[in-house]
Amino acid sequence: xxxxxKEIEAQIAGAKAMTAKQNVGVIREIGDGVAKxxxxxxxxxxxxxxxxxxxxxxxxxxxxxxxxxxILGDYTQLKEGGEARTTGKLLQVPVGKGLLGRVVNVLGExxxxxxxxxxxxxxxxxxxxxxIIRRRSVSQPVQTGIMPIDAMIPIGRGQRELIIGDRATGKxxxxxxxxxxxxxxxxxxxxxxxxxxxxxxxxxxxxGQKQSTIARVIAVLEETGAMPYTIVVVSAASDSAANQxxxxxxxxxxxxxxxxxxxxxxxxxxxxxxxxxxxxxVSLLLKRPSGREAFPGDVFYLHSRLLERAARVGAKxxxxxxxxxxxxxxxxGDVSAYIPTNVISITDGQIFLETDLFYQGVRxxxxxxxxxxRVGSAAQLKAMKQVAGQLKGELAQFRxxxxxxxxxxxxxxxxxxQIDRGKRIVEIFKQGEYNPIPVEIQVVVxxxxxxxxxxxxxxxxxxxxxxxxxxxxxTRKGQLLAKIGREKALGDALKAELKAAADExxxxxx
Amino acid sequence: xxxxxxxxxxxxxxxxxxxxxxxxxxxxxxxxVQRVIATDKRDCPPILAHFLRxxxxxxxxxxxxxxxxxxxxxxxxxxxxxxxxxRYGPGLTTEFAERPELIGGMRIQVGCDVYDGSVRGGxxxxxxxx
Numbered sequence: 001x002x003x004x005x006k007e008i009e010a011q012i013a014g015a016k017a018m019t020a021k022q023n024v025g026v027i028r029e030i031g032d033g034v035a036k037x038x039x040x041x042x043x044x045x046x047x048x049x050x051x052x053x054x055x056x057x058x059x060x061x062x063x064x065x066x067x068x069x070x071i072l073g074d075y076t077q078l079k080e081g082g083e084a085r086t087t088g089k090l091l092q093v094p095v096g097k098g099l100l101g102r103v104v105n106v107l108g109e110x111x112x113x114x115x116x117x118x119x120x121x122x123x124x125x126x127x128x129x130x131x132i133i134r135r136r137s138v139s140q141p142v143q144t145g146i147m148p149i150d151a152m153i154p155i156g157r158g159q160r161e162l163i164i165g166d167r168a169t170g171k172x173x174x175x176x177x178x179x180x181x182x183x184x185x186x187x188x189x190x191x192x193x194x195x196x197x198x199x200x201x202x203x204x205x206x207x208g209q210k211q212s213t214i215a216r217v218i219a220v221l222e223e224t225g226a227m228p229y230t231i232v233v234v235s236a237a238s239d240s241a242a243n244q245x246x247x248x249x250x251x252x253x254x255x256x257x258x259x260x261x262x263x264x265x266x267x268x269x270x271x272x273x274x275x276x277x278x279x280x281x282v283s284l285l286l287k288r289p290s291g292r293e294a295f296p297g298d299v300f301y302l303h304s305r306l307l308e309r310a311a312r313v314g315a316k317x318x319x320x321x322x323x324x325x326x327x328x329x330x331x332x333g334d335v336s337a338y339i340p341t342n343v344i345s346i347t348d349g350q351i352f353l354e355t356d357l358f359y360q361g362v363r364x365x366x367x368x369x370x371x372x373x374r375v376g377s378a379a380q381l382k383a384m385k386q387v388a389g390q391l392k393g394e395l396a397q398f399r400x401x402x403x404x405x406x407x408x409x410x411x412x413x414x415x416x417x418q419i420d421r422g423k424r425i426v427e428i429f430k431q432g433e434y435n436p437i438p439v440e441i442q443v444v445v446x447x448x449x450x451x452x453x454x455x456x457x458x459x460x461x462x463x464x465x466x467x468x469x470x471x472x473x474x475t476r477k478g479q480l481l482a483k484i485g486r487e488k489a490l491g492d493a494l495k496a497e498l499k500a501a502a503d504e505x506x507x508x509x510x
Numbered sequence: 511x512x513x514x515x516x517x518x519x520x521x522x523x524x525x526x527x528x529x530x531x532x533x534x535x536x537x538x539x540x541x542x543v544q545r546v547i548a549t550d551k552r553d554c555p556p557i558l559a560h561f562l563r564x565x566x567x568x569x570x571x572x573x574x575x576x577x578x579x580x581x582x583x584x585x586x587x588x589x590x591x592x593x594x595x596x597r598y599g600p601g602l603t604t605e606f607a608e609r610p611e612l613i614g615g616m617r618i619q620v621g622c623d624v625y626d627g628s629v630r631g632g633x634x635x636x637x638x639x640x
Contacts, residue, residue, distance in 0.1 A: 020625075022624045023623060024624050039621070041623075042622065
């Protein structure tokens with residue numbers, strides 16, 4: 001005991017009273033998640049401000065005499081006249097593999113009730129995107145498991161591919177399918193002990209969505225076994241506009257960690273239209289000047305600085321990639337509105353979904369004619385390129401001829417054959433939700449279409465043919481599928497084997 | 511009272527006119543107020559309201575409030591005053607106040623800068639660290 005007392009006395013004797021300088025201010029005005037604080041002369045842009053009661057704010061407006069702060073928490077607990085102080089820290093979120101399988105909020109705090117998150121590292125929410133020197137060209141594919149996308153609008157690791165369409169056209173479903181596909185591929189590679197395969201971890205950022213919708217997405221990810229490879233970052237519609245504006249940046253920070261540590265990640269922003277609306281709300285409350293559609297002048301910068309963070313970086317700079325799939329919701333198919341045109345110009349391609357196609361039963365309702373992937377073809381699997389190279393042109397030709405054929409019934413044999421082939425291609429591209437198709441199966445199916453195996457099959461039975469063919473190849477020709485997956489290109493020998501298998505199948509199919 | 515951007519801009523100009531070597535000149539401030547009132551313009555009240563706010567902020571910026579649990583001895587007051595003048599330059603007004611709730615030590619505030627060496631401040635920091 002005496003030793004302990006001596007020890008404490010020695011520590012007291014050696015202790016020096018340090019008085020640190022603090023920068024304080026007074027809350028002058030507060031409301032709707034935004035506060036005006038007088039003072040805080042040393043505040044930095046995007047610095048975290050301690051508002052008391054455990055509530056944090058983010059300095060967004062630095063004026064001569066006051067600072068505009070967005071409040072990240074329950075602003076009703078704060079009052080005018082309260083003291084605020086600078087912290088000298090930028091907004092940070094925890095990062096790392098400990099977040100996989102978890103549902104977190106904008107500050108990286110768990111909201112799934114599964115206990116604290118194991119993470120000893122954090123990344124700033126706002127970070128400068130990698131420059132040209134740090135980047136590498138996109139050359140590895142992201143297999144979405146959605147046939148029209150993998151065949152005609154391929155996405156590469158590090159690419160930014162926009163999903164755009166009206167409400168209820170299947171935008172989220174495409175992204176969820178892609179996440180499920182990644183989880184299946186990751187699991188398969190783990191089971192096979194394939195060390196060359198680079199798993200893709202996914203981050204799903206839900207912005208301004210109903211809690212019930214988010215719960216449904218999480219349930220689907222859990223049911224399909226994709227959750228262990230996925231982080232869900234949530235700011236629901238009931239959250240403050242400040243949180244909804246910041247949540248994509250928090251998700252990007254979590255994705256960047258994978259990119260910086262030699263891993264690949266995919267991030268889905270669902271959706272950026274709602275983020276833009278939240279940012280407009282925050283900006284108007286901060287009394288920033290408004291422009292077109294009342295959005296602030298820097299709304300383009302808001303999206304460009306977010307999407308520029310998706311990249312594939314060189315071996316010296318992390319050797320990883322972050323692929324972004326932002327979603328934009330259009331109003332009545334108007335892609336020439338302010339936010340859609342901005343995001344179209346920022347991304348490396350877009351997938352357009354159409355309501356008309358959706359109700360015609362073409363699901364996913366992708367309009368192949370105006371959808372494009374600007375960098376993905378370099379990343380497409382060679383086997384897929386071999387079989388699907390002509391598909392986009394054939395489909396475009398089919399649509400043109402089909403429109404022309406409506407005026408008369410007398411068509412020459414060649415035109416009729418093109419129309420018939422087009423109908424069958426449209427049919428095989430129909431796909432159920434949450435059911436991604438492995439790339440080898442896609443290659444086989446498209447190869448059979450291109451080689452006329454479906455020409456004699458009635459259009460109404462094309463789907464049945466495709467299902468049986470898939471079943472036949474998975475159960476009886478597993479080795480051939482594995483070979484396609486391994487060799488990644490269709491050589492003469494492989495083509496001969498494919499032909500033999502397809503012939504065998506067509507003989508048995510009735 | 512709604513203070514328009516124009517009123518704010520004009521008040522800012524008037525405030526800058528009152529600065530001499532970076533310090534507010536009291537005579538100029540009085541003159542400005544008298545002349546603005548004399549013009550009898552419609553937007554005089556908002557201009558003067560914003561001008562008053564700027565003057566108040568300037569005064570706070572050049573006022574050092576030194577709080578302690580017990581009254582400070584005269585020699586210590588001089589040392590503190592000299593130190594603050596050295597750091598913040600001339601034109602600094604010092605005010606000494608007694609605040610028993612600080613328990614011990616001293617708390618100095620100059621504008622937005624706070625140097626909290628009080629026992630209470632230390633306890634609060636300790637509480638936060640837990």
